[in-house]
Amino acid sequence: MKRNTTLAALFLLGMLLNSPSALALEFLDDMIYSVKCAGDANVEACKAKAKKDYEDYARKKQNGEIPSSNNIGGERNGWQKEREQCFTVSASGPANVDSSYANVMEQFGFMTQEEASAWLKSRRDRIKDAGYKHRTVPGQLYDMRDTVSYTAPDGSQIAFFAGAKLKKTRSGGTHIDADYCLIGDQISYSPTVSAAFRKAVQ
DSSP: OHHHHHHHHHHHHHHHTTOOSHHHHHHHHHHHHHHHTTTSSSHHHHHHHHHHHHHHHHHHHHTTSSOOGGGTTSOBTTBOOOOEEEEEEEEEESSOHHHHHHHHHHHHOOOOHHHHHHHHHHOTTOOOOTTOEEEEETTTEEEEEEEEEEEOTTSOEEEEEEEEEEEEOTTSOEEEEEEEEEEGGGGGGHHHHHHHHHHTTO
């Protein structure tokens, strides 16, 4: 059911990208959060919380309260950042690379090039992180970096910068190399975040 919802959202996304009106962009945001919260018991509450968490994160990042991906480990404008820890994940599994890509997109909400363009048009006072990347070679390779949003098993919504590279293996499965950095209390979620990346290729 959730996969069908995702496909429907992607179909509507293609239609909306041809309509740059404010109403269309608002609807695009709503569809993105609807996909992320499709399996939640209270979809509207989940959407509201996910949107607020992401906008708070984006505001703090723009104001220098959270270091950008090219400033990890340093200080910015005299602000002492919270404790940060970075993690890497490397795993292989039987799922084909296209399915693995869909799984990663569903779990973490990396923005496609089209979504990123629409996001920028609707928020002229903000900039996408300089480390953003989304390269796709269907059936072979997917390489992406972005600020993502992940819903932990306890229902907590966390936002962080992550990268994931998916490659087709000789056996027809997928190999994933992922990396991400968590800040402060988020660090306790590293086992579930790493497990989600590994599960994407299974």
